[in-house]
Amino acid sequence: MNDAALVSVLQHPAVWRGDGRMGAAPATVPSAFRALDAQLPGGGWAVGSVTELLLGNGTGSGELPLLWPALGQIARAREVVLIAPPQVPYAPAWQQAGIDPGRMLWLQPASVTESLWAMEQALREPACGAVLGWIQGFIDDRACRRLQLAAKSGQSYGFLLRPGRGHPVPSPLPLRLSVATTDEGWQVHILKRRGLPLTAPVCLTRQEARYALAGLAPAVVAAGSLSATASRLTH
Amino acid sequence: MLADTLAAGLGIKPGMKLSAAFALANELDIFVRKPDAEAQRLGVLAAWALQFTPTVVIDAAHTLLLEIGGCIKYFGGLARLRELISTGLKQFGLTVTSGIAPTPLAAAWRAACNRPKAVMADKDIAWALAELPLAVLPVPDTTLDGLAQLGMHTLQEVMALPRAGLKRRFGTDLPLLLDQALGLAADPRDPFTPPDRFEYAVDLDYPVETLDGFGMVGQWLFEALETFLSGRGLGVQEVLLRLKHEDLPPSELTVRFGVPGRRASEFTSILQERLERYELAAPAFTVTLIAAHLHQLDGMPLGLFGHEAGNANFQLLLARLSARLGEGAVRAVATVSDHRPELAWRMAQPGEQSTPLPVGERPGWLLAQPERLSLRNERPWYGETLTMEGWPERIESGWWDDSPIARDYYTARGPSGRRYWIWYDHSQHDWWLHGIF
Numbered sequence: 183m184n185d186a187a188l189v190s191v192l193q194h195p196a197v198w199r200g201d202g203r204m205g206a207a208p209a210t211v212p213s214a215f216r217a218l219d220a221q222l223p224g225g226g227w228a229v230g231s232v233t234e235l236l237l238g239n240g241t242g243s244g245e246l247p248l249l250w251p252a253l254g255q256i257a258r259a260r261e262v263v264l265i266a267p268p269q270v271p272y273a274p275a276w277q278q279a280g281i282d283p284g285r286m287l288w289l290q291p292a293s294v295t296e297s298l299w300a301m302e303q304a305l306r307e308p309a310c311g312a313v314l315g316w317i318q319g320f321i322d323d324r325a326c327r328r329l330q331l332a333a334k335s336g337q338s339y340g341f342l343l344r345p346g347r348g349h350p351v352p353s354p355l356p357l358r359l360s361v362a363t364t365d366e367g368w369q370v371h372i373l374k375r376r377g378l379p380l381t382a383p384v385c386l387t388r389q390e391a392r393y394a395l396a397g398l399a400p401a402v403v404a405a406g407s408l409s410a411t412a413s414r415l416t417h
Numbered sequence: 418m419l420a421d422t423l424a425a426g427l428g429i430k431p432g433m434k435l436s437a438a439f440a441l442a443n444e445l446d447i448f449v450r451k452p453d454a455e456a457q458r459l460g461v462l463a464a465w466a467l468q469f470t471p472t473v474v475i476d477a478a479h480t481l482l483l484e485i486g487g488c489i490k491y492f493g494g495l496a497r498l499r500e501l502i503s504t505g506l507k508q509f510g511l512t513v514t515s516g517i518a519p520t521p522l523a524a525a526w527r528a529a530c531n532r533p534k535a536v537m538a539d540k541d542i543a544w545a546l547a548e549l550p551l552a553v554l555p556v557p558d559t560t561l562d563g564l565a566q567l568g569m570h571t572l573q574e575v576m577a578l579p580r581a582g583l584k585r586r587f588g589t590d591l592p593l594l595l596d597q598a599l600g601l602a603a604d605p606r607d608p609f610t611p612p613d614r615f616e617y618a619v620d621l622d623y624p625v626e627t628l629d630g631f632g633m634v635g636q637w638l639f640e641a642l643e644t645f646l647s648g649r650g651l652g653v654q655e656v657l658l659r660l661k662h663e664d665l666p667p668s669e670l671t672v673r674f675g676v677p678g679r680r681a682s683e684f685t686s687i688l689q690e691r692l693e694r695y696e697l698a699a700p701a702f703t704v705t706l707i708a709a710h711l712h713q714l715d716g717m718p719l720g721l722f723g724h725e726a727g728n729a730n731f732q733l734l735l736a737r738l739s740a741r742l743g744e745g746a747v748r749a750v751a752t753v754s755d756h757r758p759e760l761a762w763r764m765a766q767p768g769e770q771s772t773p774l775p776v777g778e779r780p781g782w783l784l785a786q787p788e789r790l791s792l793r794n795e796r797p798w799y800g801e802t803l804t805m806e807g808w809p810e811r812i813e814s815g816w817w818d819d820s821p822i823a824r825d826y827y828t829a830r831g832p833s834g835r836r837y838w839i840w841y842d843h844s845q846h847d848w849w850l851h852g853i854f
Contacts, residue, residue, distance in 0.1 A: 242835045242853035246781035261731065269782035272852060273750040273762040274774045276781065283750050283771040289738060290746045300738060309731035363834030 211339065214251035214394035217384050223357070223376045227252050232305070232329045232340030234355045236373070238347045238362025241268040245343055246279075247391040248361055248368065253312055254280035254395070256339060260311025263287045263304040266297050267316055279395055294318060298325050305332035305340050312339045326354045348373055367391065455479065457617060461641050462509075463609040465648040469502060473609045474521065477555070480528065482521050482606065495535060509644065518545060521606060522598035526553040526572075539600050546598060547573035554594065560587050611649060615708040617641050624663075624700035628692045631660075631701070635688045638706040639681040652677035652714035656684075660701035668698045673744070674736045677712035683733060690741040735767060756814040757822055758783070758851060777810050778828070780838040780852030790839065790848040797839060797848040801831035809841070828854070 191197060210226030212219050219225045227233060237243040253262050262285055264271055273283040287310075291297045294317060301315040313333075321342075333340040347360050348371060358374040367387035372380045420429040420438075427442045438445055459475055466473045469492070472484035485498060492498040499515070506513045516527030517535035523542050526549055536545040549572045551564055563586070569575050575583070576599070580592040596602035617638055625631045635658065646652060654677045658670040672691050674684065739747040751765035752774050761774060762783070790797040797803045809825035824840040831837070838852035 239833055239835050241782055242837070246854070250781075267782075269853065270762070270785050271750055272758075272779055272781060272783035273752045273771060274758075274776055275779035275783075275852075276750075277752055277771055277773050278776075278779060279781070283752060283765070284768055286749055287735075287767050288748045288750060289742060290748070291742050292746070296742055300742060303734060303737065307730060307734045309734070363836075365834055368834075 211252050211255050213248070214397070215248075215384075215386050215390055217390075218248075218370060218386065221372055221375070221380055221384055227339050228357065229339060230334040230337045231357065232326070232333050232342055232355050234342045234344065234353060234358040236344055236346045236348070236358070236360035238360055240345050242363070244361045244363055244368035244386075247388070247395075248370070248386070249314070249341065250276075250279040250281065250391075251394040251397075252339070256311035257281045257285040260338075261285055261287055261309055263289065263310050263313045265289045265301050265304070265313065265315040265317075266291060267314070294321075298329070301340070302328055302332045304336075305329060305338050306336045308336050308338070310336065310338055312341065314341045314343060316343045318344070320351075321353075323354050330355060451620065454620065458641075460609075460612075461617065461645045462506075462511075464611045464645045465505070466502070467609075467611060467648040468650075469498065471608075474606045475609050476521070476525055476606075480525050482525065485517075499535075518542060520598055520600045521604055522594065523600075526598065529553050542599050543573075543576065546576070547571065551575065554591070556587075556591055556594070560591060563587060611645075613711060615642055615645050615653070615711065616705065617645075618703055618705040620703050621701070624702045625704070626697070626700045628695065628697065631697065631704070632685070632689055632692055634704045635706075636681065636685045638704065639684040639688070642684070642706060642708060643679050643681040646679040646711070646714075649711075650714055651711040652679045653708040653711060654678075655708070655710065657707040657709070659705040659707060660697070661703035661705075662699040662701055665699050668701075670695060672740065677714055679714060687733075687736050687740045690737050693741055694743075756812055757820070758812070758826075759787070760815075760820075780836075780854045782853040784851055784853075787840075788850040790850055792848070797829065797850075799831070799837060799839075799850055801833055801835075803829035803831055803837060803839060805829050805839075806836075812840075813843075824849075826851070 209229045210222070210224040211229065212226040213222065222228075235245060235248075237245055256262060257280075262281060264286065267288065271286065271288060276286065277283055287304075289297075289300050289304075291300050297315060297317055298321070301313055301317070304310045304313045326342075329340055329342070342355070347362065353374075356374070356376055358372075360371045360373055362369050364385070367385065367390070370384040370386060372384070419431050420433075424438075424442065424445065429438045429441055429445075435447070459479065459481065463473045463475050463481055466481055466483055470483050470485050470488050474482040474484075476482050483502075485495075489495050489498060492501060495517070499517075503513065503515065514528050514531040514533070516524045516529075516532055517537075518524040518527055519536065519539050519542060523536065523546055527536070527545060530549050530553060532545075532549075536542060551561055551569060551572065553572075554561065564575060572595075575591075576595055580595075583592045583595075593602060597604040619634060619638065621634070625634055638658075642653070642656070653674070655671065655673045658672065659667050660670070661667045670691070672684070672688055674687055678684070735747060747767070749765045749767040749769060750762050750771075751769045752771040753761055753763050754772065754774065755761050758779070761776070765771075788799075790799055790803070792798060793802060805827040807828060809827050811825050813823045815821040823843040825843070826838060826840045829837045829839045836854040837850055838854065840849050840851055841847075842849060
């Protein structure tokens with residue numbers, strides 16, 4: 183059977199594909215990293231859902247370069263809420279990244295319970311586009327489900343940022359990633375996603391991050407290995 | 418003493434002694450009249466009634482006089498205006514009788530006798546008052562007794578008497594009253610001027626001991642506040658709840674709202690969040706709501722179906738968040754045009770605009786307190802050896818004020834790949850960590 187015939191067979195609605203990612207694609211905002219978008223269900227961060235991001239090196243593991251392009255998109259129309267960030271979000275840098283500080287809200291609750299409450303409230307509010315929560319300690323399934331439901335009702339993008347690498351602890355959140363720094367940039371492991379699991383890490387370079395922020399998508403960025411060479415050449 | 422229908426059925430009559438009434442039915446609920454609370458409520462209703470007419474008079478004997486002659490057309494006819502007023506009052510759970518007449522006294526008397534038919538022309542007043550009983554006259558009991566002895570039962574009979582004789586027999590008050598009611602003599606009144614602050618106290622028969630109970634009292638007070646504000650197109654942004662305890666000094670609770678508003682339901686939801694962090698010092702006997710500053714709320718249409726979407730909801734979220742997390746926990750950042758990195762940002766109110774700064778690459782995270790770095794093998798160390806990348810950015814500024822700096826900023830990288838923003842201080846000759854990329 184040739185390829186064209188195979189494609190026409192696969193397009194038949196009765197054919198179910200094992201990787202599951204081709205099904206009803208959720209509405210997403212692209213992460214602006216080609217290599218990552220290719221692996222995320224729906225091609226980006228899903229709306230109305232909470233994504234868990236594990237920071238392999240703690241603060242500065244690459245969470246900001248990873249999220250900034252998407253946050254810039256979201257902040258054009260809606261608010262970005264930061265809950266208990268580990269350090270001061272430096273306004274000039276966020277502005278450079280295309281996120282208007284006037285669209286940012288910084289909450290510093292006194293405890294984990296209050297943080298979870300604030301995150302749920304913000305997620306539930308349609309005016310808040312993205313809600314980023316730096317939540318320490320253990321979060322039980324019930325709290326995760328509450329956040330997920332709140333994100334769904336507010337149609338917002340939730341990000342739960344926690345220290346650690348691949349957690350053995352299961353979580354009901356549909357998308358879990360871990361990010362860590364490498365020499366060239368960052369390495370993203372997709373720990374859990376809807377559909378086929380992905381074992382190989384996605385490598386992102388600083389070059390790609392610059393392009394992503396600028397909204398450019400040069401051909402060289404398309405393939406991870408190629409862009410890695412490119413950035414080595416420019417540095 | 419007054420009795421409702423059920424009590425009257427058991428033989429209890431107005432004017433009976435309490436002990437005699439209990440002898441007839443020992444399960445009586447006795448409600449003591451609170452004149453202060455009544456006056457307070459009437460003041461709120463007068464403020465509410467200002468939405469219909471600018472001239473509202475608080476008359477004695479629980480009567481509000483509204484001068485509606487000038488505004489009937491605006492509200493689309495008398496029937497419609499009456500309906501607006503009576504449905505509004507019904508929502509407050511009040512039983513109201515009304516009367517309409519060209520003079521205040523005639524209107525008040527007809528209302529007191531529950532004659533709702535409107536009297537519109539001056540010539541009809543005499544006819545409209547004719548069959549009212551003498552008891553409506555605000556005169557001393559001796560005068561009423563005197564009239565009764567003369568065989569008078571209705572106003573018509575009194576009005577028919579010559580005024581000179583009445584004056585000789587009962588003093589000047591009675592004939593003047595009659596003339597005022599008929600529109601023959603002037604009857605000037607002081608219109609109600611609403612206070613520029615709102616204060617409302619509830620004395621509780623049973624002290625509130627729980628936060629739930631307190632929340633209920635708060636809701637009730639907010640409803641009174643909404644009534645007061647809605648008449649005048651006003652809103653409040655901050656209210657104070659003062660609780661009086663038996664043997665402790667009064668405690669106070671300030672509740673702030675994001676934007677001026679007047680919806681009792683929104684206030685109540687914010688109060689509920691605020692109460693999460695509040696503890697009653699002791700059972701409270703009196704709860705007072707004080708709104709010291711009233712804001713104009715004109716030009717801000719309130720949603721037809723409750724909440725309107727968009728910004729108003731976000732402001733409400735901000736108010737809820739700061740009520741529960743505390744004022745300082747809800748903040749935003751803004752840029753400041755200054756070369757010194759630690760002064761290039763500031764805390765701001767949510768929504769404040771920032772101007773982009775023409776600066777080089779800056780880290781997303783800034784340490785609130787720069788951290789001094791130790792040296793290992795002559796290289797700065799922060800959990801790992803830091804290697805400088807590229808050329809430094811020299812920032813030398815602030816010589817004109819108290820915090821001059823002379824620094825070389827580097828982007829540094831550790832073996833883990835993490836990138837830091839560090840500076841070499843030219844005056845102290847040491848390394849500092851200022852930010853994390």
